[in-house]
Amino acid sequence: MKEYHYTGPVEHKFSPYAFNGGTVLAVAGEDFALVASDTRLSEGYSIHSRDSPKCYKLTDTTVIGCSGFHGDCLTLTKIIEARLKMYKHSNNKNMTSGAIAAMLSTILYGRRFFPYYVYNIIGGLDEEGRGAVYSFDPVGSYQRDTYKAGGSASAMLQPLLDNQIGFKNMENVEQVPLSLEKAVQLVKDVFISAAERDVYTGDALKICIITKEGVREEIVPLRKD
């Protein structure tokens, strides 16, 4: 039980981490993938920025969404981009989504004893052109999924996605594969709901749509309160 009237001495230590909020979501379809994030950067009761998106484009077929501690997100994306260049120079080809995911897992585990406080989700197209989503925990455990929500509102979004995309806990339902238009609409609806109930999510929504034509972006305003 938390004590509300503690009157003794309190030790204040420097904490290397902070929580900057934000929600990330990725969905994989037959021939497309979506990575969406809100653009609010907060800390405690303040909003640092209303225009700080959490999706970063890595290659023409892969986008990563990082939420958690913004400092670690920036450093991690810098390291990933450097490693992508090193791979390109050594192997004369771009990294595939699966390879980026496996590499990120070892980068994260390299800091097992002082983790990057980042929840990552990679969305992209695999070698056969099908959509792929890889979700990570802060120390590098990862899995390929069809859809995943991460960040502050993840616990609110994930059950809704389980029901609408995974058809969980529904009986006698025709399991139609998800089309791109329907997926984009679903992502918009889901973020609008998250912005209502999670203080750290809001301001604007940025959706990166990855198809064989490349990466396209769409920005949708959300609640600013």
Next chain:
Amino acid sequence: MALLDVCGISDWVKEDTFSSQKASVDRVNHFNFAALEPELAVPIGVDPAEFLKPFTDCEDGVEGVTIKLKHGTTTLAFKFQHGVMVAVDSRASAGSYVDTQLFKKVIEINPYLLGTMSGSAADCVYWERLLAKECRIYKLRNKERISVSAASKLLANMVANYRGMGLSMGTMICGWDKKGPGLYYVDDNGLRLSGNMFSTGSGNSYAYGVMDSGYRYDLTVPEAYDLAQRAIFHATHRDAYSGGTVNMYHMQETGWIKVSQEDVGELYHRFAAEKK
């Protein structure tokens, strides 16, 4: 490089200050494509387990910073006359949140070796992937597959270097080699045991109860499948941190086969119907 390692003349090539005991670097070197030993960054001068405690354990550590790592499970394996049965659940929980119900807790190292995972997901995934790499290098160097005993020993020695630093891993290495079916339990303290039946994870006691009451060495194959499935199912029913689906593998002389992946909800209805 690989040949240089085998010949053992790496001293004059590059004198690495990195000692093979504990990782004593506080940042990771990204230019080491083929590191001889895995280099993990360790905060210098601080006990790693104590350092992480306020961020992973406490609810209100530092203004909402809670690094939740994926955990929890039930896995089991037993030897019987037709080989080794392996069954696992598929839930990965981060704190009290169920992160996914479809996590793969069996890693297919090669067609004759399987590794199960329990405890911290990242620790198991990383070390078993490293083990898969070592097994592959062994096969390339020696032109024959690694034995189950050697593979489990490699894993035990790898994690023993990080003993006391807060790793959490309980795994079973199962395979079929020249000596027949093999089953070893390896954990994060470097403990390595050979045996006929093991169960690990938060739900292991429930699984042991069901397994012990139905186990015989001379089970037929369908009976063994049924026993393994029931044991995991009952563990998922009672343990909050286990659930999802039951994944079953059968290790035979010709390699492993994936028997089935069944949702626990459907199993519940099947077993309930049997009772009537």
